[in-house]
Amino acid sequence: MTRRSQPPYPPELRERAVRMVAEVRADYESPWAAMNAVAEKLGIGTGETVRKWVRQAEIDGGARPGTTSEEFNELKRLRRENAELKRANDILKAASAFFAAEIDRPPRRS
Template sequence: MKEKTSNQYSTEIRERAIRMVREHQGEYPSEWAAIQSISAKFGCTAETLRRWLRQTQKTNEIRQDSASSSDSERIKALEREVRELRQANEILRKASAYFAQAELDRPFKR
């Protein structure tokens, strides 16, 4: 049996209803009570609004996972770059010390 899919409500209405549930949830004894009250104001069923909320939560989780994986890749690249720069600085520091010592060991010209 195929689930009925209706696009009866605009994206703006859905987003506003979801935002209202999130903003006013603390005023109700439970999330479900908030959903029931707010869904009545928008003329949709409580189950419809609950599904919209869950879908939005899943979408946000996916976005966060995607962002965190790209962040972790960026962090790894930056850590690798820091290691390489520290190695280069160490080489330059040793070379500088070597040439400074060689300059001191050179006989003085008059």
């Protein structure tokens, strides 16, 4: 199953949804029911989306173990930088091999 490409929800909407779930949780028989209701009220695709936001907010707040958003963004940045450095290293290795071959080649006679 492929995911549809859609623009991400704005951070303000995410924060509002998380706050609303915390506020209305007691009014519903389960947290899942509260998340579905908030998703419907705010026009968010599914309750699962809201559930992910709530879980991430709990992790970021230290209430749940896991990788915080800040740590995730830092890992993403470092992985991108690592890939770029590997590409640069491969280019330098190829250039080094090319120039080493040029130096070892006997000079041409005219």
